[in-house]
Amino acid sequence: MKVSTTQPELVSQLEADGFAIVAGLYEPTEVAALLRCIETASGSGPNFRRSQELFAIRNVVGEVPDLWPLLDTAALRTLLGQLFPDGCHLVKSIYFDKPALSNWLVAWHQDLMINVDRRADAQGFGPWTSKPEGVSVQPPVAVLQNVCTIRIHLDDCDASNGALKVVAGSHQHGVLLPAALPGLTPTAVACAVPAGGAMLMRPLLLHASNRSTSHRPRRVVHLEFASVELPEEIQWRERRVM
Template sequence: MPPTVLTDFAACGFATLPGLYTPTEVAAILACIEAAPAAGPSFRRSQDVFAIRNLLGEVPGLWPLLDTPALRTLLAELFPRGCHLTKAIYFDKPAGSNWLVAWHQDLMINVRERAEQPGYGPWTAKASWVAVQPPAAVLENTVTVRLHLDDCDATNGALRVVPGSHRLGVVPAETIAGHTAAAEVCAVPAGGAMLMRPLLLHASHRSTSPRPRRVVHLEFSAEVLPAGLAWREHLALIKTEVA
């Protein structure tokens, strides 16, 4: 990864890495997702969005396609002592979608079951999902890799972000609007990745383009949760070093 990307990521809380996946790799990823049965509680479909939560559990054949040497190299630079995958989601924002996402931070993690621990809360539960807001230190040691399967810009739902906002800690919802004046659009080409910290303030507009915006959202962490708590989608990456 170019040194400037690491520098930007540290300073701004996000960075763009074009060409993480080749066109052939992107095509294989899309074919694998499109072949999956789109039914069950982890699938959400409407005219404005198609999403798959617990992506690797629902589409197990996807991880071998995502787990490329390029991704391993990236993770080795971000987490020199190793990491694990904690969440995977697929988002498809169809052409002309009216779906928008208001300004927010990604504050919740998915766990297998509720277990009270100091600093963990509030909790939410829906169907088979249990989520909790962890201490800020857990979020600060997490990196989201958003793999873009289509060219993405302001017209088809590219994320708007507030550079440096990941350093603000958890921002009260009622004060978020006061931090968004310096927002910018993070355009990403197909096959590229957007790296971001969960505490980065981000949002996205409705789509005004005939192009879709399909994204694989992967969260990685080096954090070990306290006794009684376990990541719901934990996938150990035993070795991130490049031989």
């Protein structure tokens, strides 16, 4: 079912729980086209990571130019219109392929870093990291609260193939200290998402994923959108106006 333009409960759930699931954001034929586009892309360099346990492409929209026209559907724009009535921009894109029987897990964490074009003396920003793919920084909480992640699932995903576990409402506590996590994680829930569906989440939502125990892959296109502008000293590294 495509996203309706009359779903205020979607935004309400996202604000209250820090996540929401939208089924049928992409049709099966659209999912197949996305997979073909990614699977036929050839590339190397710091944005490509390949191993037996993971295939990832950072800045996938930039690295695979033919992908964005397939992602940029009327359904996605309707959804973004609900989330950002005054407009937004894409600020990060990643492709994750967690192969069948991959034995890696992701520990409990919040997504605290954003990708920027340079390191600068910007008030409230830090710590900073510099990697081959570019510079990242932890921004003020207000910036993180503005970001919405849309994880587009290209496979059916449940607890057996690495679905995210989340702690509902944990995004409302700001940046969490490690000592606070044991008191929150017992209430975690696993987020099953069908192929073509999307999981919406706030970066400050506490989340993790287990090892895969099935023969099914978990392929996801991870997109982050925001409406805020950064200080003039720095810019979003992957900024794309919507």
